[in-house]
Amino acid sequence: MAQTEQDYLGVLRSGLDGKMPKEEIDDILSDYVEHFRIGKAEGRTEEELYHALGAPEDVTREIKATYMVSRAEQTRSCSNIWHAIMATLGLGLFNLVFVLVPFIILAVLVAVVFVVGCLFAVLGPVSFIIALLQILGIPFISFWLWPVAGVFFAIGITSLGLLLVISDMYLAHFFYHLGIRYLKWNIRVIKGTEASI
Amino acid sequence: MVPLILWLIAITIVSFTIGFGIVIMTTGFPPSPGSFPTSENSVPIDGAKEAGISLSIGTGEINIYGGTAENVLIDKTTTSLSPALETTLVTGSGDRKFISMTGPEQDNKTVLLLDSKRLWNAGITGQIPVALDVRLGAGHSTLNTGGLNFTALAIHTGAGTTDLDLSGYHGSDFTGTITNGFGDISVRVPAGRNIRITVLRGVGDIRTDGMKSDGDYYVTSGYIPSEPGTALWVEQGVGTVRIVAVKS
Numbered sequence: 168m169a170q171t172e173q174d175y176l177g178v179l180r181s182g183l184d185g186k187m188p189k190e191e192i193d194d195i196l197s198d199y200v201e202h203f204r205i206g207k208a209e210g211r212t213e214e215e216l217y218h219a220l221g222a223p224e225d226v227t228r229e230i231k232a233t234y235m236v237s238r239a240e241q242t243r244s245c246s247n248i249w250h251a252i253m254a255t256l257g258l259g260l261f262n263l264v265f266v267l268v269p270f271i272i273l274a275v276l277v278a279v280v281f282v283v284g285c286l287f288a289v290l291g292p293v294s295f296i297i298a299l300l301q302i303l304g305i306p307f308i309s310f311w312l313w314p315v316a317g318v319f320f321a322i323g324i325t326s327l328g329l330l331l332v333i334s335d336m337y338l339a340h341f342f343y344h345l346g347i348r349y350l351k352w353n354i355r356v357i358k359g360t361e362a363s364i
Numbered sequence: 365m366v367p368l369i370l371w372l373i374a375i376t377i378v379s380f381t382i383g384f385g386i387v388i389m390t391t392g393f394p395p396s397p398g399s400f401p402t403s404e405n406s407v408p409i410d411g412a413k414e415a416g417i418s419l420s421i422g423t424g425e426i427n428i429y430g431g432t433a434e435n436v437l438i439d440k441t442t443t444s445l446s447p448a449l450e451t452t453l454v455t456g457s458g459d460r461k462f463i464s465m466t467g468p469e470q471d472n473k474t475v476l477l478l479d480s481k482r483l484w485n486a487g488i489t490g491q492i493p494v495a496l497d498v499r500l501g502a503g504h505s506t507l508n509t510g511g512l513n514f515t516a517l518a519i520h521t522g523a524g525t526t527d528l529d530l531s532g533y534h535g536s537d538f539t540g541t542i543t544n545g546f547g548d549i550s551v552r553v554p555a556g557r558n559i560r561i562t563v564l565r566g567v568g569d570i571r572t573d574g575m576k577s578d579g580d581y582y583v584t585s586g587y588i589p590s591e592p593g594t595a596l597w598v599e600q601g602v603g604t605v606r607i608v609a610v611k612s
Contacts, residue, residue: 313387313390315386316383316387316390319379319380320379320383322375323375323376323378323379323380326372326375326376327372330369330372330373333365333369333372334369
């Protein structure tokens with residue numbers, strides 16, 4: 168069965184449709200139209216050019232991944248980074264290990280720091296009040312063995328909690344930035360490998 | 365945002381430093397068990413003719429000895445960071461009284477990352493016979509039975525050592541069991557009494573001194589089977605069992 172320019176462009180369009188803005192798709196497809204035009208002017212057949220470009224399904228996945236990562240870089244959001252990761256996973260099964268696992272570990276780390284920070288930020292004031300009640304001799308819960316020390320520990324716990332929550336924002340930003348760079352590197356490596364094949 | 369973070373770091377460091385400073389000034393460093401809070405708990409005899417006593421804690425150390433003030437059945441002192449986390453239940457009426465003292469399964473409180481060992485010192489009366497049941501999840505238990513009078517004795521230790529000293533025991537004969545999961549068991553018996561110890565073998569050595577052995581039975585030198593005597597069952601678990609007959 169003949170593999171034509173229209174076949175190639177059709178696969179690309181159907182693969183990208185709905186995943187990116189129409190203008191972006193048209194822009195990308197125009198590059199491929201140009202590639203076919205120059206190739207045909209040099210005397211090569213559409214089938215030769217079709218094979219030279221690589222399987223359109225693979226190319227579609229690469230374009231999607233590149234676009235999603237670029238969008239996540241421009242507009243930071245959980246949704247965008249998640250779509251970027253999902254798009255990158257489509258480039259190869261091994262990315263389940265090289266992309267998804269590190270992402271899950273980092274996400275869990277950020278979540279744990281946040282939860283611990285919130286817990287401290289809530290427990291601190293509560294234990295502060297309990298320490299004050301113990302000092303005043305009001306029977307409540309004998310939580311602190313040394314209530315006076317407990318007052319200071321409670322203040323420390325509160326500020327540590329706030330510190331963890333604030334630090335977690337920076338940590339999340341850092342991991343986000345790191346993640347984008349890693350995804351870009353990952354796509355580059357995969358493209359390079361395919362090109363060398 | 366940066367000044368806020370610096371402020372929070374400073375507040376955290378200063379607060380914890382002052383807090384730990386107060387603790388260290390109060391207890392010394394490292395905190396000694398003597399600086400931990402203690403609580404005392406006594407239960408009177410109140411006319412009972414016999415009693416059953418159950419002592420149970422998750423981890424720690426239990427020292428039991430004979431002798432209390434007049435008309436006091438048990439006089440227990442707890443040394444722990446959290447002595448309040450204990451319950452005492454007294455039931456029974458008339459001639460019989462049952463006491464159950466229970467500590468927490470786990471002591472979660474630590475001071476400066478050091479474990480706070482829950483220590484129980486319990487004096488038990490010798491005025492009336494007592495059936496004693498001791499349960500210790502992990503730790504060391506010591507029973508000096510001089511001045512006590514048992515009808516039954518049971519000691520269960522999950523992991524730890526058990527020292528039972530019957531050398532000064534002058535009470536009536538009784539039946540007892542010692543069960544250890546992991547750890548050594550040491551039993552000292554008076555050589556002159558009619559005592560038979562059955563060892564249910566586990567893993568580890570069995571060392572005896574002054575006892576006659578017959579398979580897994582160990583008896584005092586003058587043991588007469590037909591006469592009343594004290595019978596002990598020792599479940600070895602993993603660890604060494606030492607049985608010593610002490611001449612009075």
